[in-house]
Amino acid sequence: VLSDELPESNCFKTFEAIDNAPEEKTRGITIHLCTVGYSTTCRHYAHTDCPGHADYIKNMIIGTSRMDAAILVVAATDGVMPQTKQHIALTKQIGVEQLIVFINKADVVDQDMLELAELEVRELLELFGYRNTPVVAGSALLALSGDQGEYGVKAIHRLLKALDEVIVQPERDDQSPFMLMVDHTYSIRGRGTVGTGVVYRGVVKKHTEIEVLGFGQRLKSNIADLEIFKKPVPFAKAGDSVGVLLRGIQYRKLRRGMTICPKKTVPMTNHFHVTLYCLTAKEGGLGEPILSTHFGHAFIHVFSSAVRLDHDQEFIMPGETVDVSVTVSKPIAILTGTRLVYRSLNGHIIGYGLVKKALKPVVLVDGRLKKAIVPPLKQEEEVAMEETQS
Structure with missing residues (x-):
């Protein structure tokens, strides 16, 4: 039409x-x-x-x-x-x-x-x-x-x-440092690797020095070009769906769920503090209690991964809101206030939450979530930006 x-x-x-x-x-x-x-x-x-x-x-x-x-x-x-x-x-x-x-x-x-x-x-x-x-x-x-x-x-x-x-257009955060989470990737022969996604916050311009974070990797790059629906643009702002041509990054290294941002603006860790609401069966949830250590899947923006969830109670009942720690197998970029959806391993929705803060990374023995050394939530320490730059 x-x-x-x-x-x-x-x-x-x-x-x-x-x-x-x-x-x-x-x-x-x-x-x-x-x-x-x-x-x-x-x-x-x-x-x-x-x-x-x-x-x-x-x-x-x-x-x-x-x-x-x-x-x-x-x-x-x-x-x-x-x-x-x-x-x-x-x-x-x-x-x-x-x-x-x-x-x-x-x-x-x-x-x-x-x-x-x-x-x-x-x-x-x-x-x-x-x-x-x-x-x-x-x-x-x-x-x-x-x-x-x-x-x-x-x-x-x-x-x-x-x-x-x-539909009311929401207020955009154009003042914070630029951040985009990659949802699709493709390669242009002779030019480089492209990551597409919606600009989460800030404004990005061509030729900006950036880093790509996620899955335990920290890659340095430069934005060679920007496109919005296949039309070249000099900049993109919060809310825009944009393609970013990255210089010097191999196609196989750029993955969905990675974050593009300026250096030292977003912490990266495999462990974070979340306020989780456990859905009742009437609300579409699993309707069963969650034990003190639980394994499931988390969805954060376009990133999804198997995760370990720990909390200080014996169990969480449907309808309760509880502070928990969430551990993923590989460090990712994470911001306070980020929304999260939590599902069981067999696909049932359990609940949703908000990230309160990024915590110091935890050690995974043999790289396994079941063998993660997770301290009690009350003893957890927030990760400093400097600690994420190694």
């Missing part, structure tokens, strides 16, 4: 161009993340297409970690599915406070079924604190074919109007 009405600032992309992996084409579902850009008359949007299928919830967590708002798509023919509740819970836990609902396939059900689908969605949104959420009913297929009816192009107009008028 936008490519027809505002062609100078919007380029049409087919479904095959967005979901282009072989399995995505075969199964007709989104598996991998894909970010596309488009503009209305008011704003420019970076839109990340996230998988909705339950098998790919990990990819969905990584996608929502970099969003200011979300569009929840529900099929009128199916209504609320089991994974819909999990998606809304994760969206809330990641810190996405703004949401719009698009009920798709509205053209193939009667009015009663459409109203029932909206009622189910609204009840679920209320449970997680999303109130007065705009709901737009339409048909993506009709809009794609250029149908001018209520469920075709007009529905997309209503959706875009809701985005422009309801």
